[in-house]
Amino acid sequence: MYRYDEFDARFVSERVEQFRYQVERRLSGELTEDEFKPLRLMNGLYLQLHAYMLRVAVPYGTLSAAQLRKLAHIARKYDKGYGHFTTRQNIQFNWPRLVDVPDILAELATVEMHALQTSGNCIRNVTADHFAGAAEDEIEDPRVLAEIVRQWSSLHPEFSYLPRKFKIAVSGTEQDRAALKFHDVAVQIVKNEAGDVGYRVSAGGGMGRSPYIGHVVGEFVARADILAFLEAVMRVYNQSGRRDNIYKARIKILVNALGADEMRKQIAREFEEIRGTGTLQVPRNELERIAAYFAPPAFEELDDTSAEYEAARASDPGFRAWSDINLARHRAPGYAIATISLKPIGGIPGDCSHVQLDGLAEIMEEIGLDEIRVSHEQNLVLPHVRKADLPALFAGLKTLGLATPNAGLITDIIACPGLDYCDLANARSIPIAQRISERFGAQERQREIGELKIKISGCINACGHHHAGHIGILGVDKKGTEYYQLMLGGSGAEDASIGDILGPAFGEHEIVDAVEDVVGLYLERREPGERFLDTYRRLGSDPFKERVYAAH
Amino acid sequence: MPLIKDGDFADDTFESVADNAPMPANGSIVSLARFLKDKEALLARNAPLGVRLQSSESPATLVDDVHRLSMVALEFPKFRDGRGFSWARMLRARLGFEGEIRAVGEFLYDQIAFMHRVGINAFEVRESFTLDEYRRALDEMSYAYQPSTDRRVTIRELRAEERQTHTA
Numbered sequence: 001m002y003r004y005d006e007f008d009a010r011f012v013s014e015r016v017e018q019f020r021y022q023v024e025r026r027l028s029g030e031l032t033e034d035e036f037k038p039l040r041l042m043n044g045l046y047l048q049l050h051a052y053m054l055r056v057a058v059p060y061g062t063l064s065a066a067q068l069r070k071l072a073h074i075a076r077k078y079d080k081g082y083g084h085f086t087t088r089q090n091i092q093f094n095w096p097r098l099v100d101v102p103d104i105l106a107e108l109a110t111v112e113m114h115a116l117q118t119s120g121n122c123i124r125n126v127t128a129d130h131f132a133g134a135a136e137d138e139i140e141d142p143r144v145l146a147e148i149v150r151q152w153s154s155l156h157p158e159f160s161y162l163p164r165k166f167k168i169a170v171s172g173t174e175q176d177r178a179a180l181k182f183h184d185v186a187v188q189i190v191k192n193e194a195g196d197v198g199y200r201v202s203a204g205g206g207m208g209r210s211p212y213i214g215h216v217v218g219e220f221v222a223r224a225d226i227l228a229f230l231e232a233v234m235r236v237y238n239q240s241g242r243r244d245n246i247y248k249a250r251i252k253i254l255v256n257a258l259g260a261d262e263m264r265k266q267i268a269r270e271f272e273e274i275r276g277t278g279t280l281q282v283p284r285n286e287l288e289r290i291a292a293y294f295a296p297p298a299f300e301e302l303d304d305t306s307a308e309y310e311a312a313r314a315s316d317p318g319f320r321a322w323s324d325i326n327l328a329r330h331r332a333p334g335y336a337i338a339t340i341s342l343k344p345i346g347g348i349p350g351d352c353s354h355v356q357l358d359g360l361a362e363i364m365e366e367i368g369l370d371e372i373r374v375s376h377e378q379n380l381v382l383p384h385v386r387k388a389d390l391p392a393l394f395a396g397l398k399t400l401g402l403a404t405p406n407a408g409l410i411t412d413i414i415a416c417p418g419l420d421y422c423d424l425a426n427a428r429s430i431p432i433a434q435r436i437s438e439r440f441g442a443q444e445r446q447r448e449i450g451e452l453k454i455k456i457s458g459c460i461n462a463c464g465h466h467h468a469g470h471i472g473i474l475g476v477d478k479k480g481t482e483y484y485q486l487m488l489g490g491s492g493a494e495d496a497s498i499g500d501i502l503g504p505a506f507g508e509h510e511i512v513d514a515v516e517d518v519v520g521l522y523l524e525r526r527e528p529g530e531r532f533l534d535t536y537r538r539l540g541s542d543p544f545k546e547r548v549y550a551a552h
Numbered sequence: 553m554p555l556i557k558d559g560d561f562a563d564d565t566f567e568s569v570a571d572n573a574p575m576p577a578n579g580s581i582v583s584l585a586r587f588l589k590d591k592e593a594l595l596a597r598n599a600p601l602g603v604r605l606q607s608s609e610s611p612a613t614l615v616d617d618v619h620r621l622s623m624v625a626l627e628f629p630k631f632r633d634g635r636g637f638s639w640a641r642m643l644r645a646r647l648g649f650e651g652e653i654r655a656v657g658e659f660l661y662d663q664i665a666f667m668h669r670v671g672i673n674a675f676e677v678r679e680s681f682t683l684d685e686y687r688r689a690l691d692e693m694s695y696a697y698q699p700s701t702d703r704r705v706t707i708r709e710l711r712a713e714e715r716q717t718h719t720a
Binding site: 005007008010011014015017018021022035038039121151152154155156157158159160161162235238239243273277279280283285286289 | 610631632633634635637638641645646660662663665666667669670692693694695696697698699700707708710711712715
């Protein structure tokens with residue numbers, strides 16, 4: 001994985017001191033809360049319902065064992081013993097004290113981590129496919145570009161006071177695990193007919209109050225030009241994005257108002273000018289320098305089957321279930337990609353205790369794994385596990401309570417922190433996720449239902465990606481009472497779609513039954529091989545509406 | 553208000569003139585609207601002229617005349633409005649403007665380094681603001697990743713230099 005050189009290291013440690021001075025001025029009263037707010041947000045510090053919340057960046061979701069240990073230490077020393085992994089591959093701590101935050105950041109800097117731009121109206125932490133470097137159909141590891149973008153966007157002098165937040169995601173495969181089409185800007189690594197590698201850039205996707213799927217604005221941007229192209233997109237947005245209404249300030253609204261053609265024209269104009277100066281070209285040696293850090297580990301030449309693995313599958317039904325569900329195909333024979341579910345049945349999606357963080361670091365060191373990933377689905381991923389090591393991994397995970405076999409199943413729920421923590425929320429998300437998880441928690445039942453992605457947000461800001469859920473749930477407030485809207489047919493994958501609102505919202509004691517009705521109809525009407533999403537797309541919403549509202 | 557220009561306190565030689573007020577004999581700043589209306593007369597005067605742009609006004613409209621201006625003032629109506637950062641770069645890079653670009657309005661100490669990087673070289677500051685604060689603002693971060701108007705050596709260039717030293 002990427003390692004800081006002296007320049008990166010000094011940059012991050014000076015940024016810590018810069019923030020320390022901002023905190024001092026806030027504590028002394030020199031800065032008002034209103035003035036301090038954009039400064040603290042640009043360093044990931046929120047003021048939530050009960051306390052400050054610090055969101056630490058996990059660039060493109062990649063962590064080392066040493067970094068996990070540091071996160072465990074921070075959870076223990078400065079927080080209540082746990083952290084929460086988010087849908088943007090970051091980790092947040094819910095209970096830090098303001099006076100401690102500069103010290104927390106200084107501790108993070110010792111393991112090459114920071115909280116730069118995890119909030120605020122700036123270019124946010126860059127996300128990437130969590131199977132990067134391991135996926136079979138990958139053209140190139142997307143983290144190389146993500147790191148280049150991370151550096152370019154860090155304290156960008158022109159784009160730190162944008163109309164609104166700006167999220168960039170990168171993927172190197174056709175299969176989309178990074179929800180590309182719902183990002184402000186998405187970069188897909190592609191090959192053209194001549195076999196050259198370049199970038200397909202789209203802009204204007206997003207969730208929130210008005211969800212949109214992004215438009216392609218650059219069909220094939222050459223490698224060396226990508227930062228010039230991104231700078232052009234940003235400049236058009238910074239100049240023309242709306243600033244009069246927070247709900248209309250994202251780039252998706254601008255793209256939609258101008259139309260994709262006009263947007264492409266304006267970008268092209270800026271792009272020509274920026275490229276003309278030549279200063280933003282990505283030189284080949286810099287690309288190679290960064291790419292070298294992301295070179296895959298030297299895979300051993302192995303048979304694709306492993307005796308230890310097969311023996312454990314034969315003797316241990318628990319291991320067999322876990323390996324059926326939580327493993328994905330790796331590009332190297334004899335290896336697997338293992339998903340570590342942070343969705344224990346009835347638990348809080350994305351939460352991880354300091355014991356678990358430390359325990360994972362220990363497992364990684366024992367098995368010899370250099371890196372772990374955070375997925376936008378709020379799980380962790382070990383990208384390169386030898387199949388022969390899987391039984392030992394499973395045993396370790398079981399001890400830590402991290403061996404839930406439900407990756408991609410109905411209890412693998414995305415949920416935002418909701419009204420239990422968040423200042424913006426209208427309704428709780430976590431208890432709804434917990435009850436759905438309990439209702440469908442039986443292993444046979446989950447497997448019978450198959451792939452089904454439930455995503456829950458506690459307000460229209462859509463941090464829980466409800467628009468992109470096969471089943472999406474949106475918490476709303478009606479005169480002080482929490483209600484939940486049901487949405488069906490969304491997808492955050494390469495077949496991206498925005499879910500349809502089924503009808504009137506449900507009370508908190510009705511919503512789980514409504515989900516069960518939806519699932520029940522699917523099981524009755526599905527054709528062989530159909531996932532929930534396929535059946536919904538074939539049938540449309542009417543039969544689901546009839547079923548759900550007839551019963552309630 | 554005190555003015556810091558090119559790294560030191562400086563006398564403000566421009567007088568801000570309202571749209572319907574008579575023009576003074578000395579240097580003056582007018583709104584974009586007045587400039588566009590009375591352009592020829594204003595430029596024919598034998599005194600330095602500045603134009604004040606609101607954050608919603610792109611300097612693109614000045615393209616033919618910018619070289620005849622002595623200064624452009626960019627208004628920051630609230631510190632969250634970051635359009636001025638793009639206007640400054642456009643003035644320097646696209647329009648080739650070499651005169652004074654002045655930040656006026658509501659901006660924060662913490663934005664001065666960014667403003668400096670995009671080509672703003674003059675700042676209207678509050679009474680109590682000191683040169684030490686100004687210098688501190690510019691010195692907080694030793695390195696920058698992105699090329700910008702200030703032509704500061706970027707981290708990437710420093711890396712390239714280092715590679716050369718190692719191979720030499």
